[in-house]
């Protein structure tokens with residue numbers, strides 16, 4: 001098998017996405033795992049779900065053994081044209097809902113919460129002072 005290093009586009013590899021004809025892209029290389037579908041310890045379903053894309057992350061996430069990696073040579077059919085693989089979809093955090101940029105109301109409330117009791121206290125003293133001297 002293989003070794004000729006033919007270069008495939010992702011579109012070409014993606015055509016092989018059935019249990020009777022299954023190609024994978026792992027680490028820049030293209031593998032025809034059709035004959036391996038039934039023997040794969042992880043099952044054929046996961047292999048199928050990894051078709052049509054760069055399956056490197058899927059493959060690595062499982063933590064495949066070195067013997068698993070050694071088996072890959074048997075399925076090698078060529079290289080992937082890296083420019084046909086869409087750029088890694090990177091996580092963009094959801095936009096924060098517009099956080100009130102004008103902090104004034106919040107600030108005024110805090111100020112009032114502080115001032116109003118003082119005002120009442122002052123008033124009480126004032127009243128007491130005036131009623132006493134009257």
Ligand code: HEM
Nearest residue numbers: 031041042046047050055058059062063064065068071072
């Ligand atoms: C040419 C490609 C692949 C080969 C040669 C391969 C080979 C193997 C081998 C030998 C095992 C047994 C455990 C080990 O030795 O690490 C295994 C397990 C497994 N593989 Fe793969 N694999 C390939 C691709 C994939 C891909 C693309 C996936 C997608 C997620 C996958 C998912 C799994 C899972 C989930 C297990 C664990 C099964 C279990 O422990 O119950 N494999 N594979």
